[in-house]
Amino acid sequence: MTGWVYLMTNKTHGTLYVGVTSNLRRRAFEHRSGQYDSFSRRYGLKHLVLYEEYPDIRLAIQREHNIKHWPRDWKIDLINKANPEWADLYEDLSF
Template sequence: MTNRRDGTLYCGVTSDLSRRAWQHREGLIEGFTKQYGLKRLVWYEHCPDIRDAIQREKTMKHWPRAWKVRLIHRMNPEWDDLYETLNR
């Protein structure tokens, strides 16, 4: 999640991405995303096992920002909000 192109980044894990992204967009989740107005879903990755997803999140939170930005640019070079594409 981010607030704008090249803005603040948030990385999280969920079992229901569409629901969780909606909650962030509506400001229903207290904490970092609400404080910084992070409402734009610009990257996501599917993991078949929640344990793998949790480990991936922990790993990514230790990455330098540049690595995360590269992932976003590979999947979504324009930093479009991908929320609308989730339920197609």
């Protein structure tokens, strides 16, 4: 099963959330709509600024675990390299 690691934020260089899912489009929609009383809802994390696809969900889970333990600056660097504008990538999801 394919897995996705993703980062959500509320604004450029704002609060970050790192997550993992097997259905990125659905999960990003859940964040955007604030469906759950959670960290992402509390901080308004509605902008998908980075995602990575993995052929096996177990690899995605390991990557998420690693990124969650990174210093904040490393996460910001990761986003800046892939998405320097910090554009919301949700509308680009075509799968």
